[in-house]
Amino acid sequence: MASDLRTAEGVRPSELVVVPLRHPWRWVSGAVILLVIAGIGWAMAEARIQWEDVPGFFTHPAMLEGVVNTIVLAVAAQGGAIVLGVVIALMRLSANPVARWFAVGYIWLFRGLPVLLQILIWFNLALVFQNITIPMLFSVPTNVVMTAFVAALLGLGLNESAYMAEIVRAGLSSVDSGQTEAAKSIGMTPMTTLRRVVLPQAMRVIIPPTGNNFINMIKGTSMASVIAFLELIHAANNISSRNLEIMETLFAAAAWYLVMVSLASIGQHYLERAYGPR
Amino acid sequence: MALVEAIGVRKSFGHTEVLKGIDLEVERGEVVCLLGPSGAGKSTFLRCVNHLETIDAGRIWVDGVPVGFRSAGGKLYELREREAAHQRRDVGMVFQRFNLFPHRTALENVMEGPVQVLGRGRAEVRAEAVALLERVGLAEKAGAYPGQLSGGQQQRVAIARALAMKPKLMLFDEPTSALDPELVGEVLDVMTSLARDGMTMIVVTHEIGFARSVADRVAFLVDGAVVETGTPADVLDNPQQPRTQQFLAKVL
Numbered sequence: 001m002a003s004d005l006r007t008a009e010g011v012r013p014s015e016l017v018v019v020p021l022r023h024p025w026r027w028v029s030g031a032v033i034l035l036v037i038a039g040i041g042w043a044m045a046e047a048r049i050q051w052e053d054v055p056g057f058f059t060h061p062a063m064l065e066g067v068v069n070t071i072v073l074a075v076a077a078q079g080g081a082i083v084l085g086v087v088i089a090l091m092r093l094s095a096n097p098v099a100r101w102f103a104v105g106y107i108w109l110f111r112g113l114p115v116l117l118q119i120l121i122w123f124n125l126a127l128v129f130q131n132i133t134i135p136m137l138f139s140v141p142t143n144v145v146m147t148a149f150v151a152a153l154l155g156l157g158l159n160e161s162a163y164m165a166e167i168v169r170a171g172l173s174s175v176d177s178g179q180t181e182a183a184k185s186i187g188m189t190p191m192t193t194l195r196r197v198v199l200p201q202a203m204r205v206i207i208p209p210t211g212n213n214f215i216n217m218i219k220g221t222s223m224a225s226v227i228a229f230l231e232l233i234h235a236a237n238n239i240s241s242r243n244l245e246i247m248e249t250l251f252a253a254a255a256w257y258l259v260m261v262s263l264a265s266i267g268q269h270y271l272e273r274a275y276g277p278r
Numbered sequence: 279m280a281l282v283e284a285i286g287v288r289k290s291f292g293h294t295e296v297l298k299g300i301d302l303e304v305e306r307g308e309v310v311c312l313l314g315p316s317g318a319g320k321s322t323f324l325r326c327v328n329h330l331e332t333i334d335a336g337r338i339w340v341d342g343v344p345v346g347f348r349s350a351g352g353k354l355y356e357l358r359e360r361e362a363a364h365q366r367r368d369v370g371m372v373f374q375r376f377n378l379f380p381h382r383t384a385l386e387n388v389m390e391g392p393v394q395v396l397g398r399g400r401a402e403v404r405a406e407a408v409a410l411l412e413r414v415g416l417a418e419k420a421g422a423y424p425g426q427l428s429g430g431q432q433q434r435v436a437i438a439r440a441l442a443m444k445p446k447l448m449l450f451d452e453p454t455s456a457l458d459p460e461l462v463g464e465v466l467d468v469m470t471s472l473a474r475d476g477m478t479m480i481v482v483t484h485e486i487g488f489a490r491s492v493a494d495r496v497a498f499l500v501d502g503a504v505v506e507t508g509t510p511a512d513v514l515d516n517p518q519q520p521r522t523q524q525f526l527a528k529v530l
Contacts, residue, residue: 186391187367
């Protein structure tokens with residue numbers, strides 16, 4: 001009978017006490033982490049920083065101008081890169097071998113050079129080309145066109161477009177060929193197939209890395225400070241060169257970057273949900 | 279002229295010749311089943327009829343129009359992809375793996391062709407699409423996404439999607455091969471009723487029972503060629519060719 005069952009020690013199964021597994025090292029490691037954070041917080045409080053000045057720099061008019069310029073540059077560069085990236089990706093997948101080679105070379109070049117170098121090359125273009133000319137269409141002096149904004153836009157945007165091309169290509173390739181065949185079978189043209197069937201499905205693969213890249217782009221605009229474009233870092237430097245509160249202005253700028261990146265992450269979350277699996 | 283006329287159709291993939299001169303005619307309203315061992319070229323031939331594959335030699339006419347070409351001044355001009363797309367409007371196709379658009383509901387899948395390809399108004403297309411879903415027994419699943427449907431339900435939506443273009447000809451590429459056994463019947467039922475309504479159909483299938491009861495004619499393919507063709511009674515019950523006999527001995 002079941003009631004007669006006994007363990008080797010002579011205890012009934014129903015009377016056995018269960019001892020949960022203990023995790024002492026979780027408590028220890030948790031305490032260490034909290035201690036480190038507390039230490040950093042204490043150091044920050046003790047540091048020679050005028051914390052009370054930081055909010056003032058955060059809302060300083062020059063800082064706000066830097067924020068606006070940073071956002072404009074990041075959005076313009078990323079937007080241009082997405083459009084260019086789609087074009088390069090389509091060339092990369094094209095049946096035309098010349099287009100394919102061009103796309104491979106384009107990606108190789110613009111992905112292979114540091115963004116800072118590319119920005120500097122664009123900004124100094126006037127040293128080697130006096131005028132930018134398209135025969136019979138227009139000709140303009142290079143130093144008029146190549147402002148700091150345009151040079152930064154080209155440097156950041158072209159580099160990013162090479163990455164976008166690879167992201168878009170991966171996205172397009174991820175869509176099952178049966179989808180294209182089904183679209184063809186109801187008489188869809190290639191353009192309609194791309195727009196209605198392939199791209200919406202490719203978006204699932206394209207959006208997450210694009211969101212990451214956009215976050216990188218927001219931070220990457222800081223490189224435009226070397227050509228004196230008035231983005232966030234340059235704005236912070238302008239303020240601190242007058243009052244010498246270097247760390248205070250840098251912290252204010254850091255707070256702005258975190259605000260912008262957080263907003264971008266939230267936007268990415270909603271985009272991913274809109275194109276998510278069903 | 280028959281609705282579909284194929285003469286000497288050849289097709290190679292690399293060095294492998296998959297179709298070695300297929301001749302086949304399908305009359306209006308006729309249901310033809312293509313039978314044969316896998317690798318015989320049945321699916322490839324079907325895809326050629328819809329110009330999803332280009333053929334290397336021979337010619338296929340659908341309703342008097344050379345598939346993939348435009349004839350003018352005694353010459354055949356190869357079509358651009360967007361012109362080929364125009365030709366495909368008249369031919370519906372149902373795939374082994376359904377290939378529904380996963381980001382659109384059942385109703386949107388059915389509406390996609392008439393709205394996007396034919397440019398018709400959404401309201402009237404919606405009414406037709408609802409009627410088509412009703413016809414395949416899925417009116418209550420109109421708002422469901424393909425991922426929420428069983429294989430049999432997905433395939434029935436796929437049939438409705440093809441029918442929405444009001445095709446002259448329906449091609450079925452092993453429509454029940456990817457289905458769980460208990461779901462095969464519901465798809466075959468829809469196809470049977472479609473055949474009864476007079477639709478011209480070419481069906482690649484391994485369902486001998488379906489071929490026997492629904493097909494007007496069966497064609498038996500081996501190694502890229504039609505070896506035997508005739509009524510189901512002739513070919514299935516009294517095969518003349520040894521290859522047909524061998525195949526039927528295995529599947530029946």
